[in-house]
Amino acid sequence: MSTDFGELTPGVFPSILKETNADYLTQPFWDAARQDRLVAPKCSNCGTFRLPPSAYCFNCQQRGIDWVELPGTATIYSFTIVRHPLHPDLAPICPYVSGVVELDGTQGAGARMLVNIIDVDVENVKIGDRVEIVFEHVNDEMSTPRFRPVR
Amino acid sequence: MTIKDKAAIVGVGATPYFKRGQSFPESEFSMACTAILAALEDAGLTVNDLDGFSIYSSSCDPAAVGAELGVPEIRWATTTTSGGGGCAGALGVAAAAIDGGMATTVVTLMTLQQLNKRLGGSAVGGVLAYAMMSDSASPYGGSGVPPSAAFTANNGLLSPGHSFAQIASRHMHLYGTKREHFAEVCISTRDNAIKRPTALRTEPITLDDYFNARMINDPLCLFDYTMESDGAVAVITTSVERAKDLKQPPVTIMASAHGGSGRWGPALFRYFQTPDDEFASSGHRPVAKRIFEMAGIGPEDVDVALLYDHFSPMVIMQLEDYGFCPIGEGGPFVADGNIRYGTGSIPVNTHGGNLSEAYIIGMTHVREAVEQLRGTAVNQVEGAEIALVTGGPAGLPVSGTLLRKG
Ligand SMILES: [Zn+2]
Secondary structure, three states: OEEOOEEOEOOEOOOOOOOOOOOOOOHHHHHHHHOOOEEEEEEOOOOOEOOOOOOOOOOOOOOOEEEEEEOOEEEEEEEEEEOOOOOHHHHHHOOEEEEEEEEOOOOOOOOEEEEEEOOOOHHHOOOOOEEEEEEEEOOOOOEEEEEEEOO | OOOOOOEEEEEEEEOOOEEOOOOOOOOHHHHHHHHHHHHHHHHOOOOOOOOEEEEEOOOOOHHHHHHHHOOOOOOEEEEEOOOHHHHHHHHHHHHHHHHOOOOOEEEEEEEEOOOOOOOOOOOHHHHHHHHOOOOOOOOOOOOOOOHHHHHOOOOOOOOHHHHHHHHHHHHHHHHOOOHHHHHHHHHHHHHHHHOOOOOOOOOOOOHHHHHHOOEEEEOEEHHHEOOOEEEEEEEEEEEHHHHOOOOOOOEEEEEEEEEOOHHHOOHHHOOOOOOHHHHOOOOOHHHHHHHHHHHOOOHHHOOEEEOOOOEHHHHHHHHHHOOOOOOOOHHHHHHOOOOOOOOOOOOEOOOOHHHHHOOOOOHHHHHHHHHHHHOOOOOOOOOOOEEEEEEOOOOOOEEEEEEEEO
16 A cells, blocks of 8 residues: 555565754664674773663763674563554554663663564564564665564 | 752632633733732732742743733742753742842743644644754744754654653563553543543543553553643742731642753653663652752652643652652552552643643643642542652653641
8 A cells, every 4th residue: 555655564664764964973774784794882991781872871981882792682671552543544554662772682681672673463462572683674865674573 | 058948839820721722812922921920819929029030931921910910020030951840840940049148039930822722733745843942942943953853753753642652561561550440540641530520521431441541552542642722820939938818728849859870861851871770760769869859858748749740641750759659669669559530549630631621731730739738639638748749751950849737
């Protein structure tokens, strides 16, 4: 089905933003995403992760970072099941699940992602479920990260 | 040295409350002026006395109001940053201005008309606006879509309700909080609204009604959401000395604070790294600690609590964070009838709250606190001496104020 939002798939929130608007801090994330790799910035001083990438480490206030490749697996930390479309054209994708996931290979708060979780049994999704990243390559610039149950 | 007992609320004014868009052809600006004039008149004052604005969420432009109403001299004009979380805290800023000798008569207000702009985010433009919110707290905005937006814009979270559901789900997971508990907040609040002529929603809700209601986004159903409404509410604050000679019995500001843990930050609106121990909370714990210390009282001394209720689960978390019950026990606490008017240990939102009376971004709670402490409330809590009013949860600052009769 085609709408202003493009081709729609049930359970999948469409990529409404097609540009990364990247700066020097976020470009490495999108470069890796294009290659289906998940990378995150890790403080080179204290090891704390931070997403979205930010100039300063909230833990030690230093700026240095190392980009680290993560396994791309995660645990659902919280979620909502969106049943009511906020725009009528979004009705075909409802219900869909969006939530907070905690990334493996990081140490808790500091490296969560807030993402659409796809290919799930909507009525049985729960906190603690294991998921893995999958990128939709929207164009040469944007690759939208989503998560799906670990296969 | 604090602002304890330095200033008092002496006047309250409001327009009627309207369903979304129905205040037209009035405007946010005209309703602001109407509420300010009504509040001054309630206090027995005029625009010649008014010299300060302590607002939140940039609710009005003091320059425009000053010119429109012919305010002789403006000596104080501040807004707390971010949104509705600053509501109760703006009263503390007013008290600080008065105590510091910077102004004598300060108005705090909200005016809202959701004709073209819907805070819930419905039109495509609204969807995009919410998804791409700027990093800047300035009304001038940042420079276009910030780089951080690409990390959230395509995730399907399009409204405050989608964001706060994350906190509610986590609370349910950690503590066993149930939809029955959210229902009790909605039902008790609606019961309070039924008797209020100002309330926009007055049909009783049963537990069956609640469970038959449309799910908007789990765990939130239609009744868990605030309504969208129009209107304006203003209050006037002055020194406690001057308050003694005015028309109304004074309502003294015992304590007020706004802020929160730095890493609560903009919360889920555009930040999702809130530390684990605070994620499933209202973000109010630091503010609660400060106001009870400032006032020298505890939650057991509060007679009525007007808690910011844009989403019903956040009432439960505020009850925990202000110490009315232990952390994690808010659900069973409300289920035991503790927040009911007339029978509960701490009556909550006796005016019907944002959920059932009207959503004027928290100012209706301030109005109700004043009416309770004047002894003129529709659902009057017998012998009410001390009221708690809160603003938020939202992006920082969130806020709380303790008010005392006399
Ligand atoms: Zn660091």
